[in-house]
Amino acid sequence: MLNRTQFDATLDVLHQVLPFTAPADVILSRYFRDERQLGARDRAAIAETVFGLLRHLPRIQWLTGEKAGVIEWLIAYFAAIEKRNMREMESIFDEKRLAQAKDWKAVDWSSAPLHVQASLPEWAVAALQADGMAEADILETGRALMQAAPLDLRVNILKMKRDAVATELAAAGIDAKPTPYSPWGLRIFGKPALNKHTLFLNGGFEVQDEGSQLLALLTGARRGQMVADFCAGAGGKTLAIGAMMQSTGRLYAFDISEKRLANLKPRMARSGLSNVQPQLIASENDQKIKRLAGKMDAVLVDAPCSGLGTLRRNPDLKFRQSEQSVRELNAKQASILASAARLVKTGGRLVYATCSILPSENKDVVDAFLAAHPDFELLDVRELLAKEKIDIALAGPVLQLWPQQHAADGFFAAVMVKRAAAA
Numbered sequence: 028m029l030n031r032t033q034f035d036a037t038l039d040v041l042h043q044v045l046p047f048t049a050p051a052d053v054i055l056s057r058y059f060r061d062e063r064q065l066g067a068r069d070r071a072a073i074a075e076t077v078f079g080l081l082r083h084l085p086r087i088q089w090l091t092g093e094k095a096g097v098i099e100w101l102i103a104y105f106a107a108i109e110k111r112n113m114r115e116m117e118s119i120f121d122e123k124r125l126a127q128a129k130d131w132k133a134v135d136w137s138s139a140p141l142h143v144q145a146s147l148p149e150w151a152v153a154a155l156q157a158d159g160m161a162e163a164d165i166l167e168t169g170r171a172l173m174q175a176a177p178l179d180l181r182v183n184i185l186k187m188k189r190d191a192v193a194t195e196l197a198a199a200g201i202d203a204k205p206t207p208y209s210p211w212g213l214r215i216f217g218k219p220a221l222n223k224h225t226l227f228l229n230g231g232f233e234v235q236d237e238g239s240q241l242l243a244l245l246t247g248a249r250r251g252q253m254v255a256d257f258c259a260g261a262g263g264k265t266l267a268i269g270a271m272m273q274s275t276g277r278l279y280a281f282d283i284s285e286k287r288l289a290n291l292k293p294r295m296a297r298s299g300l301s302n303v304q305p306q307l308i309a310s311e312n313d314q315k316i317k318r319l320a321g322k323m324d325a326v327l328v329d330a331p332c333s334g335l336g337t338l339r340r341n342p343d344l345k346f347r348q349s350e351q352s353v354r355e356l357n358a359k360q361a362s363i364l365a366s367a368a369r370l371v372k373t374g375g376r377l378v379y380a381t382c383s384i385l386p387s388e389n390k391d392v393v394d395a396f397l398a399a400h401p402d403f404e405l406l407d408v409r410e411l412l413a414k415e416k417i418d419i420a421l422a423g424p425v426l427q428l429w430p431q432q433h434a435a436d437g438f439f440a441a442v443m444v445k446r447a448a449a450a
């Protein structure tokens with residue numbers, strides 16, 4: 028149970044987070060930077076409670092009713108979600124609050140609507156149902172997305188072998204196990220501080236969810252090729268692709284965000300890659316793109332998306348996204364994919380990817396693209412991964428990862444190949 032200092036700080040943070048005007052992790056980092064008196068244990072307890080509450084907020088709001096505010100939500104979180112002992116709560120709450128806590132602790136979730144039980148936005152559940160997903164599967168997905176995610180690392184194969192990194196981490200008391208699918212992944216349970224570890228500083232590994240590693244792998248990028256990471260951001264996937272290319276050939280990292288591309292620079296320096304060319308573009312239709320038309324062996328479109336597949340890490344996205352924002356993203360996704368496709372040469376690969384579980388951001392975008400671009404053909408991801416000796420259960424030719432099934436974030440990828448125009 029939180030002590031008084033931690034409790035008051037948690038309330039402060041929640042008051043700043045809950046308007047949902049900025050990402051919760053950004054607000055939390057800023058708060059910790061300003062409140063220097065808080066020790067490591069305080070910080071860990073506060074962060075855990077804030078993120079725990081956000082994960083369960085749709086359920087908590089249903090339980091506490093419309094008039095409730097932050098304090099009631101926190102009490103309900105301790106009582107109904109964490110099932111705290113009433114005696115523990117006596118040090119923080121008065122009689123009236125304790126009586127509420129007791130009522131909430133006895134909640135029966137089975138009478139709640141599906142989206143509440145799954146702790147997902149109502150519109151997102153409606154979209155999954157409209158696509159034919161069964162109630163039990165939605166519930167299972169929601170439950171898996173409520174869990175905290177483990178920490179995955181991607182070993183930089185340009186510099187190190189996976190076993191060697193695991194051995195060195197073990198020597199530092201960090202237990203890292205190979206991830207089930209990615210040949211470069213290590214999974215760590217617990218929260219060791221890794222950003223000061225020599226292996227990290229020397230570019231031996233990066234923090235990257237296994238699902239994200241698989242998206243890079245699906246580009247099939249090889250030595251000496253011309254490859255583009257169209258929405259490179261801070262380069263999580265760029266770095267993985269650059270290592271697949273053994274730092275040869277040329278790898279363009281495009282993005283419209285100067286700040287994100289700037290964050291790629293120190294990561295590139297650590298990685299030892301010399302084949303990456305970060306390129307700021309004004310939009311997906313930038314002249315720089317036109318000049319490179321038809322030249323790429325592979326193009327990855329890691330499209331801007333709702334992020335609903337990453338709720339284990341970013342639970343506030345349940346509230347920061349809406350039907351309207353997803354509709355706007357859908358238009359952007361289609362436009363970016365169509366533009367990025369122009370870069371692909373005949374026989375080249377186009378990978379469209381998101382970290383979403385919503386059909387409108389995934390297969391609907393790909394279906395519409397394929398219908399409008401008969402020169403592109405869908406490849407079966409199951410065959411591509413089998414060739415890499417990756418044994419993964421998938422329901423169809425595209426990659427859709429589910430946290431409950433694959434223990435990864437909810438990533439999506441479709442791989443297409445550009446065929447020669449019919450004579």
Ligand SMILES: C[S@@+](CC[C@H](N)C(=O)[O-])C[C@H]1O[C@@H](n2cnc3c(N)ncnc32)[C@H](O)[C@@H]1O
Binds near residue numbers: 331
């Ligand atoms: C899902 S994030 C990319 C994450 C990154 N690939 C990684 O692995 O770390 C999507 C990125 O698309 C960028 N973006 C948004 N609109 C874009 C556009 N029109 N053209 C290119 N990139 C765009 C955003 O700035 C953001 O960095």
